[in-house]
Amino acid sequence: MAKIVYREEMAQGTIILNEIEAPRISRKAKPGQFVILQADETGERIPLTMADTNPEKGTITIIYMVVGKSTARFKELQPGDEYYALIGPLGAPTHVEKVGKVVCVGGGTGIAVLHPITRALKEAGNEVTTILGSRSYDLLIMEEKMKNASDHFHICTDDGSKGHHGFVTDVLKEVLAKDEIAMVVAIGPIPMMKFCSLITKESGVKTLVSLNPIMVDGTGMCGCCRVTVGGETKFACVDGPEFDAHKVDFDELAKRLASYLDDEKASMDAYNNCKVQ
Numbered sequence: 001m002a003k004i005v006y007r008e009e010m011a012q013g014t015i016i017l018n019e020i021e022a023p024r025i026s027r028k029a030k031p032g033q034f035v036i037l038q039a040d041e042t043g044e045r046i047p048l049t050m051a052d053t054n055p056e057k058g059t060i061t062i063i064y065m066v067v068g069k070s071t072a073r074f075k076e077l078q079p080g081d082e083y084y085a086l087i088g089p090l091g092a093p094t095h096v097e098k099v100g101k102v103v104c105v106g107g108g109t110g111i112a113v114l115h116p117i118t119r120a121l122k123e124a125g126n127e128v129t130t131i132l133g134s135r136s137y138d139l140l141i142m143e144e145k146m147k148n149a150s151d152h153f154h155i156c157t158d159d160g161s162k163g164h165h166g167f168v169t170d171v172l173k174e175v176l177a178k179d180e181i182a183m184v185v186a187i188g189p190i191p192m193m194k195f196c197s198l199i200t201k202e203s204g205v206k207t208l209v210s211l212n213p214i215m216v217d218g219t220g221m222c223g224c225c226r227v228t229v230g231g232e233t234k235f236a237c238v239d240g241p242e243f244d245a246h247k248v249d250f251d252e253l254a255k256r257l258a259s260y261l262d263d264e265k266a267s268m269d270a271y272n273n274c275k276v277q
Helices: 023-028 069-076 110-123 143-148 168-178 190-203 250-257 261-276
Strands: 002-010 015-021 034-038 046-054 059-065 085-090 101-107 127-134 152-157 183-187 206-210 226-229 232-235 242-244
Touching: 015 069, 023 046, 023 059, 023 085, 034 059, 046 069, 046 085, 046 110, 059 069, 069 261, 101 110, 101 168, 101 190, 110 127, 110 143, 110 183, 127 143, 127 168, 143 152, 152 168, 168 190, 183 190, 190 206, 190 250, 226 242, 226 250
Parallel strands: 101 127, 101 183, 127 152, 183 206
Antiparallel strands: 002 015, 015 059, 034 046, 034 085, 046 059, 206 242, 226 232
């Protein structure tokens, strides 16, 4: 059992933050690692990267978007309620070192994943430029935390409601053109990561992405989270979740993530119908 001690609704209630009691995980977790949560005994196991840890309080923070039945069930949990199961930390941590100027690009809930990595890169002595994107400004999350972890900070919105009117890739191109960038970390929707990768590949800039394939056990045994990287099969749960962006088969990843969309919709519809009744 893992008790929720704080809860916050973000981005018009579509993205939820939970601070959860997990003293042993909070002591061991490193940037880039994730946990797997289960709402109840019959619930789905959901992998979520930790947005923050607080070893002194013995808590971890996870942020998720409500997209289906399982995350809708998560949303029902309130402070004082407990997750049925929590395991972690899982996955390989981000390799953090001083390399010079780095750019961190985030979109959607990928910003939560990016936060501890950005902070660690800055603490290691790097000059960090952060570029965050969302469809509109009211859907942007963790603005102040990301700004505090950065030396230079940019916001992009599709509708122009804040910052650059356009995509994160527009600003990324500008930064790469004027600065000698040693590394880019891009985390967010697959199309965003893919096009960031295409841009940095042209410039020859090392680029890391964090992948979110379908996952079950989180220990490399089930094989559900396989991705193709450099022509080889990798398991995101143990070999990742971070990989060299220039070697990732993003098109295959997108197809695998879309495999169960019809089943997910049917499950969500049934869940909503039960709630109405």
